[in-house]
Amino acid sequence: DAGVTQSPTHLIKTRGQHVTLRCSPISGHKSVSWYQQVLGQGPQFIFQYYEKEERGRGNFPDRFSARQFPNYSSELNVNALLLGDSALYLCASRPGTQVYYEQYFGPGTRLTVT
């Protein structure tokens, strides 16, 4: 079975631009979460979606937004990029929202803002 897939793998953007990152969950997984991993740190939670509804939001500015589609894939959008947005963006999926489910992570999208 295919794991979580993310696109693109790498991305270079200029300050002030907008970026869209994409994620396809494992087949059958209805919950998708997004995390930001800055170099040298653990992943920080950005959003959780389940059945197309936002179920949680981390401490990130409104420049960050996301959505989930009927096929459970998801997009993360970041507007007005700042240098500090440079990070590895990880998508994770799990079958549902039960607390005992572990999350399965994709390989990430490396975003560099210049």
Next chain:
Amino acid sequence: AQSVAQPEDQVNVAEGNPLTVKCTYSVSGNPYLFWYVQYPNRGLQFLLKYITGDNLVKGSYGFEAEFNKSQTSFHLKKPSALVSDSALYFCAVRDPSNSGNTPLVFGKGTRLSVIA
């Protein structure tokens, strides 16, 4: 709010020796605890989790972890380290008090280096 501490940035161990990667947590209720491993330029791979029951949890690649409620710890262990175990290890906690909507909270990570 829940939090995780990984007190060691780096752990060095000789191949064949036992390894321990430390993790302590803070959560208001009974914790759900997870260990993940990250290889260079890769996402996080799930190793094991503690939900309830036996305090010793066995996971992938020969790893195990011991849950200690009195010490609020969940240390990752392996009896005999391999060079291929060299990677970045993350401990994470989820507080179940908000049903499934509580996200995973990760520690800063511990870099394990196994020397041949």
